[in-house]
Each structure stands twice: as structure tokens, then as C-alpha cells.
Amino acid sequence: VELVFRPTVGFIDLLRRFVTEFCRELSLDPDDGSRVALATYELVENAARHSTDGRAAMAIDVAERREGAVLTIRIANRASQRHRESLQARLDELKNLTDAESYYVAMMHRTAKLESGLGLARVCSEAEMEVSGQIVGEEVELYATTRVTRSEVGV
């Protein structure tokens, strides 16, 4: 699935529901579908809030590998220098992540008095996905990857 869009709040929730259905069509385990939908929501909302031109691009890819199916969400958008710097710092922290829930709880302590900052940690912990990214010029590209289980029926 690939989409280029101007995300709005209503659209982001619609996308979450669409991804849930998409995962069901792929015969993914229901918990896997919930994880992927949650991650999609958080990443797209993040793009919507920080995109400097109001646009974002999203792709979801499922690859069959020797170790099983691997699903990757890719989100790309343009962002301000301030946001890019903040995001790079967060991505550096995520490179060495060993315990996602402990990091998530630590982020709760850091952001308790702020309005935001939990999104990527939530993707790592609640959605159980590995988050990485690259920043080239004004372009920010985030990837969230996870192994998924497909049921026998419908594969």
C-alpha cells in the first residue's frame, strides 16, 4: 500500500481503520493488526503535526523472508530544522534500545509535563516495532518494522 496525502485528523483515524482491515485481509494475527494500526496512526499523526508543507507519504510493505513475514511502515515528510534535530536525538536513543517498555516509561517521566513526545516510544513498546529513520536535507523518513504472523487460512 502506498499513499501520498495531506493528513487531517479525520483522515488519520480513517487510515487506522483501513490498516486494521488491510491486515485482516492479509490474514494477520489480530494482535498484529492492532499493533500495525496503532503504529500507523502514531507515525502519520506525527507527520501531520510536523510536516512543513502539509504533505506526507506512507507505504506499508509485507515481505516474506526466510524467518517469516516482516511488515514495514514507511512515513516520509518535510520537517523544520528544530523538529529534525529533536527527531535525530530520539532516533539515536532508539538505536541502542534493549527494553522498549522501560524506555516508554522513562519517556513518560520526561514528557509528563509536556504536550507530546510519547509517540515513537509508544510505537516501540506498545506496537512492538523497531523504529529507525533517516534525515536528508528537509526530508524525514521513518521506518517501523516488525515480524508478523499470518494464519493458515487465507495465506
Added chain:
Amino acid sequence: VSIEALSVAQLTTTVGVEGGDLVVALSGNADLDARTKLAEWLRSVHEEVLRLRIQRVVVDLRRLEFMNSLCLNAFVGWLATILELSIDRQYRVHFLWNRDLFWQRKSLSALCRFALRVVTTDP
């Protein structure tokens, strides 16, 4: 209890008293448009609980389909405010949740770790 129910975007809340508990229930969808109002509403809940010296708030999430991280952060802020109180003024927050909603299991697990002293869950 002088807390008004909240209705913003796709989120609605109700407020009631059962036994000695303040019971607040959320339903719908807590998204970007609800964040600011939800945080304000939780502050009003906190002030009322302190005013009435209530010992426990029951938060019923069973009909809340989804909550984004911004709204979850509003709950984190509320719990942090409770933890900042002296022990004798702290009150408990008990969450009722829906087993069918994956995110609730994961979010509440993290909230319990964040505020172990004050958060309980059911089931």
C-alpha cells in the same frame, strides 16, 4: 460533584459517584482534536477529587475505541500530578478496560509501571 461531562470531537465522557468513588467513563475516540480539552478536563477532575477528599477515581475505558499518544500523555500528566502530592493527599486511580482492545492492555501496563503507587486495573 461539580465536574461537567466532556464532549469534544469524537470523545465523550460521563461523571458519576458510586459508593465513595468518583467514576468517570470515556467513550469514542481520543484523538488530536481532543487532547487540549481532555487535559483541562483531567485537571478539573483532579481539583474536584482534592476538594471532596475522594480516595479513588474509577476510570472506565471499556467503550473507548482508541486513544492517541497525545491524549495518553494527558493521563500521564494527571498521574504525575497525583504522585507529586504528599502521600496523605494522594488518591488511587483504578482503570476498567476492555480485553478486546489490544492498545488498552499495553497502555495500562505502561501506566501501571509509571505510577505504581496509585494505579490499579481491572481485570
